[in-house]
Amino acid sequence: MYRFLLPFFLLLSCVFYAQQLSPSEIDQLQKDKYYQYFQEEKFYEGIEFSQKTIKLSERINYTKGKARGYIYIAGFLHSLGKYNEVLQYLQKAESLASEYEDDPDLLSSLFTLYGKNYHVLGFTEKSNESYDKALAEAFKLKDKKQKQKQLHLIYGSKAVNFGLLKDNDSMYYYVHKAYKISPRVVEATNLTHYFITQKKNEDSAKFYLDKAESLLKKSTETFDYLVFNYMSGCYYKYKGEYSKALAFFENSLEASVKMKRPKNIMKNYKEIAEIYSSQNNVYKANEYLLKYTKLRDSLAENNVIAIQATEKKIINDEKKQNQNSNMKLYYLLGGLFLGVIIIISVLSFSHYTKNKKKDFLLTKNTAAILQQDQQVKELKKKVNESFEEVIQLAKENSPEFWGRFQEVYPDFRVRILAVNPNLKTSELILCAYIYLGFNTKDIAQYTFKAVQTIKNNKYNLRKRLNVPQQEDLILWMRII
Numbered sequence: 001m002y003r004f005l006l007p008f009f010l011l012l013s014c015v016f017y018a019q020q021l022s023p024s025e026i027d028q029l030q031k032d033k034y035y036q037y038f039q040e041e042k043f044y045e046g047i048e049f050s051q052k053t054i055k056l057s058e059r060i061n062y063t064k065g066k067a068r069g070y071i072y073i074a075g076f077l078h079s080l081g082k083y084n085e086v087l088q089y090l091q092k093a094e095s096l097a098s099e100y101e102d103d104p105d106l107l108s109s110l111f112t113l114y115g116k117n118y119h120v121l122g123f124t125e126k127s128n129e130s131y132d133k134a135l136a137e138a139f140k141l142k143d144k145k146q147k148q149k150q151l152h153l154i155y156g157s158k159a160v161n162f163g164l165l166k167d168n169d170s171m172y173y174y175v176h177k178a179y180k181i182s183p184r185v186v187e188a189t190n191l192t193h194y195f196i197t198q199k200k201n202e203d204s205a206k207f208y209l210d211k212a213e214s215l216l217k218k219s220t221e222t223f224d225y226l227v228f229n230y231m232s233g234c235y236y237k238y239k240g241e242y243s244k245a246l247a248f249f250e251n252s253l254e255a256s257v258k259m260k261r262p263k264n265i266m267k268n269y270k271e272i273a274e275i276y277s278s279q280n281n282v283y284k285a286n287e288y289l290l291k292y293t294k295l296r297d298s299l300a301e302n303n304v305i306a307i308q309a310t311e312k313k314i315i316n317d318e319k320k321q322n323q324n325s326n327m328k329l330y331y332l333l334g335g336l337f338l339g340v341i342i343i344i345s346v347l348s349f350s351h352y353t354k355n356k357k358k359d360f361l362l363t364k365n366t367a368a369i370l371q372q373d374q375q376v377k378e379l380k381k382k383v384n385e386s387f388e389e390v391i392q393l394a395k396e397n398s399p400e401f402w403g404r405f406q407e408v409y410p411d412f413r414v415r416i417l418a419v420n421p422n423l424k425t426s427e428l429i430l431c432a433y434i435y436l437g438f439n440t441k442d443i444a445q446y447t448f449k450a451v452q453t454i455k456n457n458k459y460n461l462r463k464r465l466n467v468p469q470q471e472d473l474i475l476w477m478r479i480i
Helices: 002-010 014-019 025-040 043-059 065-079 084-094 104-120 124-139 144-164 170-180 185-197 202-216 222-239 243-261 263-280 283-333 337-396 399-410 412-419 424-435 440-445 453-463 473-479
Strands: none
Touching: 014 043, 025 043, 043 065, 065 084, 065 104, 084 104, 084 283, 104 124, 104 144, 104 399, 124 144, 124 424, 144 170, 144 185, 170 185, 185 202, 202 222, 222 243, 222 263, 243 263, 283 473, 337 399, 399 412, 399 424, 412 424, 424 440, 424 453, 424 473, 440 453, 453 473
């Protein structure tokens, strides 16, 4: 009865807050609506709904309902790319863990989300640790369907991590385990990627790509459409069929924008830029390279706080783990014979000294993290100012340009000369103009030379650096 009436009550906040539901009714309501909001990609509505269920749980002092609400909010926030807020809600849920130690479903969900958040912030080893904890809890689930679903998710996530760690055997092992539980588009595309990048086996890659296409026909999830098109783009790029690859990457980009997934948007920008570069479409290649660079820098900047907060959590977790270990040790020592009390005292003092040292190091690390945050902000400001200064000196054809450019980009000269140590200063300066994104007409205007002269100089520079004609010179300069 409640299952059919509650969605109506949820639309009326005054009625909603007047309800007093039982724990089982709150559980069912949370689980039903959580998956519904995810499938419909209504993440903000899902957050608002979960906040209401938390208040309902608080009204009857139902801790599990509060914890599940926090975990579900973290899940929605993760889909929105708000990783620092994800960590905050996961910590709220974790602080209540002593109240649901007997609930493997909640614990597995908690550790899985921690794993996903660690993964996206670059803490891959820590991510795998969390997934291992999630696996241990998932194996305890009594509901077979729920158990298989959770194992499928964790195996697939661990496969991605091992791919990042270049452990291809483990990656293949876990993606195959996920695929055997439930053949889905994501796993089929991951296997496609494995055979393209690791085995260079075009036939096997096409086999799994066809599997993914077949599975896509039965799927209603936008994300499946996104990953299928992305991997199709990778496959046809690998074959050298760039027009086909471009169409697939554009479809994947459109789905990424629709789902508001910045990392997928960034990956598609990069692939599209490389496709246009392969087609000698320098204008389009630069357009998408610029989009890729801006989004990459923006994500890096936005993730600074989340990364630092995560580092602090890892430090605190280690501290708690040390404290728990010490408590166990103290209990063990307390059970020994009274005659060895002197030895126990010595050991206790030794551990106390070590802990004081650890606390000092933890405090020092925390201060260093805060200082690093300030340094990042100051460095960003200096970089922006330095970039504008270098651009202005280039436009003025100032004799100070080359010296100031080397100060702002100290490794550029070394990398260029590693390719050809016999480059003249004038050629190095031309490289600097190209690196900064100036086109032939701009360089000619600022250096008071004919356009044809600059074209000839760039042609000679290509030969000196052994850069193929079909490769974009700006892209080449920036990735050497």
